Amino acid sequence: MSRTSADDAFVVFDRVQKSYDGQSLVVKDLNLQIGKGEFMTMLGPSGSGKTTCLMMLAGFETATHGEIRLDGRNINDVPPHKRGIGMVFQNYALFPHMTVGENLSFPLEVRGMGKVERESRIMRALDMVQMGKFRNRRPAQLSGGQQQRIALARALVFDPKLVLMDEPLGALDKQLREHMQFEIKALHERLGITVVYVTHDQGEALTMSDRIAVFNDGRIQQLAPPATLYEAPENSFVAGFIGENNALPGVIEKLDGDNALVRLANGALIDATAVNIRENGQPTTVSIRPERVEFKPEMMPPDAHTIDAEVRDVVYMGDILRTRLRVAGSDDFVMKCRNTLGQTRLSPGQQIKIGWHPRDARALDPVTTQQGSVN
Amino acid sequence: MSQALDPHAATVAKAAGVEPGPRLTTADGRPLTRALARSSRKARRRAFLLVLPLLLFILITFVVPIGQMLQRSVKNDGFSANMPQISAWFAENPRGTEPDEAAWAALAADLQQAARDRTIGIVGTRINYDMAGTRSLFTSAGRQARNGLEPPYRDAILDIDARWESPALWSIMREASSAYTANFYLAALDRTRNTQGDIVMAPSERQVYIMLFQRTFVMSAVITFMTFLLGFPVAHLLATLPLRKSNLLMIFVLLPFWTSLLVRTTSWMVLLQQQGVINDILVWLGIIGTGQRLQMIYNQTGTIIAMTHILLPFMILPLYSVMRTINPSYVRAARSLGATSWTAFRRIYFPQTLPGLGAGALLVFILAVGYYITPALVGGSSGQLISNMIAMHMMQTLNWSMAAALAALLLASVLLLYWVYDRLVGIDNLKLG
Structure with a gap:
């Protein structure tokens, strides 16, 4: 895969550093290019800086140093709501006071979309995750897996070019998690969207990703497709973190x-x-x-x-x-x-x-x- | 397919549309519900015994006195118990009957007896509630009647005081002749009965209660709104600041809570009075002249300021307890979905604080409606609330029935408010902390 050149990359982290306290760096000199349509996973133990990177990309954290570009445009100073990035949160973050339909309608309403257009998009997104019947339910009336699907549909309903997922399957049981991995992967391939996926579960990373960036101690330890990462780890951390060793x-x-x-x-x-x-x-x-x-x-x-x-x-x-x-x-x-x-x-x-x-x-x-x- | 793989889906679907199955029985054929009731009876009895002391306490100190108060608002036998003969005459003769000699004889006998029993004062006080200046009429008549009056009784009584002939007085005595009456409620709503017994508006100089009720509700609403305006940002800060800072802030919020109500109110006097700190600073800064010192206390402004301050924690604490549970990822999700921070606040954050806001507003409003000390101290005459009027009737005019009627109306309006809240928001959405 030759998606790594900085010119045609869709998302670029260019010498990004992040510090919360001015004493220590959480992210140290991050350089990363993500190609259009790629499924990129950030994998690492907790505290390795992967979630911070995702939050910087989403706009909820500012980079202390360096530049983040999206589709060739520097987005360091673009507020989150103008970035047009879909995001799936760890706890789904479905609005509890709205029905499923209203949850999906929200991103379309704030974009000033007409009612007819909204309706068709909501139905399309719900059908995409096979949740068409659940339109008038409240999130609390749904199971974990169903909430996960709705969160996915909500992040996709406004056709973002880039979707971020922050440990989206962490709260599901094993069987359901494996099934959702398959579904997310299938959606990614069908829609041709770019996905940045954060997880600490190496199995999840290996089965879903085009490429995996293994994070530790604020740095990318190795950036490679799953097979390379498993069979040819470049340092002891990667060898120890991925698979049994x-x-x-x-x-x-x-x-x-x-x-x-x-x-x-x-x-x-x-x-x-x-x-x-x-x-x-x-x-x-x-x-x-x-x-x-x-x-x-x-x-x-x-x-x-x-x-x-x-x-x-x-x-x-x-x-x-x-x-x-x-x-x-x-x-x-x-x-x-x-x-x-x-x-x-x-x-x-x-x-x-x-x-x-x-x-x-x-x-x-x-x-x-x-x-x-x-x- | 997707649902079959989702083990929770079936449970949730079942919970959403409950189908009553066939009646279940235990293994030996008894109805399951009865078996369940029997098995849990012991636990329930124990639980009941645990709350029994509190139940008795509430019954004795709360339910019984309130019941008595409510009874007092419709029952006053100050006249009927001490003037039995004239009361009997009123019962036999319909309204509009001119008092005949039998009536005057009954009145004379009752006055004589009441004077001897030294209850004539009670009778006078009862009539005095409805007609000012009549207490002395009764006591002086009683003094004269003690030694016995000679027939014809009409002339004898009119000799004591010509005011005994007044149809208004007879009308009022007729009203007072039955122990149970709704007249105190009528009076509490600025209504009275004319000599024909019809309900009419009270004379304009005696119409105070409706105005006071209105003022009480309007001012309570203003105070509730002010506590919301001031408390909401504070509660939000409390819920989002790091623990160390939020603990410090919490102490500031609770500090007034731990200070005596009287101290807080008097410190507002020090701050707000015309020779007080704020006026001094404004004059010193040259913003106002010495002659233009602002009147900020002993009026409605003072009551609103002091009560907003005192009731603020009751708004902040429920709001805080709700806000603390709102995951910040909701607002983040809204922002990532394209909402500006204002839209995210308005459509996502604020609606989720409503249970706390509802609880806080209900609490503050109900407390404000019944507040007494603060308006009494800083309210002046324009800042008095209905509670001050209740206190006045309790302690000065000693018209306890009137006080009870006013208090019952206040209680009814609070219950009404509670009912409206339950219908609109649902009382189970109330979060007090």
Whole structure:
């Protein structure tokens, strides 16, 4: 996707900084281009600055420094009601004293639209979310999922080019959330709108987005499509935040182009792909996805290094067998084995040798204590 | 499809359109409702016992006195109980009958008996309510009659005082001869009965009550509006400021609440009087001359200023409690949907504060309608309210029936207001805090 050039980008954050107290920066030097029609997700733990970015884009917070452009126009000084951006709030923010129809009518009325035009748009928007029958209900008479649909319809009824969503599915139960993810994604594709979506749920981000910006500590840690983010994280934070991850601390023994040989704390050598390390002797954290770890020699590349591991326990999860191993002095190394016919059943205490393809092990920056891997 | 996937949808739909199912029974066939009532009876009895002391307290200190007051407004036996014979004559002879010798004889006997029983003063006071200057008429007649009067009684009584012949006096005595009467209510509405017994307007110099009721309601409405105007922004600030600052502000709001009513009222006197602080500052600044000092107290202005100040917390607190629960994302949503900040306030924020506003306005208005001390102290003559008139009848004229009638009318109008509010807004929307 070559949507990143600043010229044809629809939304541009240009060197944006934000501070609330004049002492510390919540958003540090944010540069981000969002293409027209793109589904961009801002993903990060709470306090990482993602919601602040969304609020600056919506106009409820002002950027302390830098410029935000929408469709080529600087909107730093444009008040929220003139930005023409649809927004879905975390708690839906449906006006409790108005019916569903009146809620949808509100953005059209403040735009001075005639009654006939309003009616047809309201019906169209309600049909779009399959809520046509609920026009005269009050928000309090609707379930969470229904309120969510109405909030979506209200944000779309005035045909905004850009829609912001602030953790819109956070209050729904799992089943409903997955269904709504699918519906929002389908709406996005059908209407061709640009969506900026904020969430702390990585699963949600991976399934819905064109691109994901992973936020931490006021910066974008990595900006990439979901598959790249999962398979090729660029630093330890992203590797730990997205999906399940094994982090093995070590030191670079030998660097040969992209290939790195890493010596672990117990002296064992492993193969890895060098990502953001520069020289021999540098400390590193090697990141390996649990489903890419193999214990059968025939599944590994012929010349791969293997290391010793001791099986601690095996958790039967139906589709996979989640095996916890003791590797290089640490007890939390996880290996996921597909539950196929004839799969070798490991038992606790068993000594095995594990290995992987060097491309699947990524030598990243060393994990600092504050980051820690998120399993 | 979409609804099947939404587990809450079915519940909500059911709640919206309730269908009465077949009568349910328990496992052994008894009606479910009766079984439920039995199982919860013990808990209900315990709950009732818990509130019983309060119930008795309210009954003794509130319901009974108010009942007595209401009874007093229609019952006054000051004349009928002490003048039984003439009262009997009034009952036998229809209105318009000229008093015959039997009537005068009955009157003479009653005067004699009342004088001996020393109840003639009560009788005089009762008649004096309706006709000024008649109390002495009764007491002096009683003095003379104590030793017995000689027939013909008409001449004997007229010898004491010729005013006994007045048809107006006989008409009033006829009205007073029955213990139960609506005349106090008529008087409270500036109406009276003429000698034919028809309801007519009271003489213009005695027409005060309707004007006072009007003034009370108009001033209470003005005060309510002023508390809304001043209280709304304060309540909004309280609800939106960070906790530390809003706590400080809350103390400022409550400070007058904790100060004695009398102290607050007198400090307004200090501020507002003609030689007071505000006038001094205005003169010192040269805005007004020494001879043009403003009259801001001992009139309606003073009453409105002081009562607005005193009743302000009753507006702010309910408003605050409602505003605190309004999520700021509503206004944000309105703004993002294209509303200017004024439109967002008018159409989204303000309507959501209505339960608090309604509660505050009702509270302030009802309190203002019955307010007594402040108008008595700073109201002068033009700032007196109906409550001051009730107090006057309680303490000076001792016409308790009149005071009770006025108070009952006030109570009725407040209840009416409450009913109107319930019809318009719904009392369950009331949020007091």
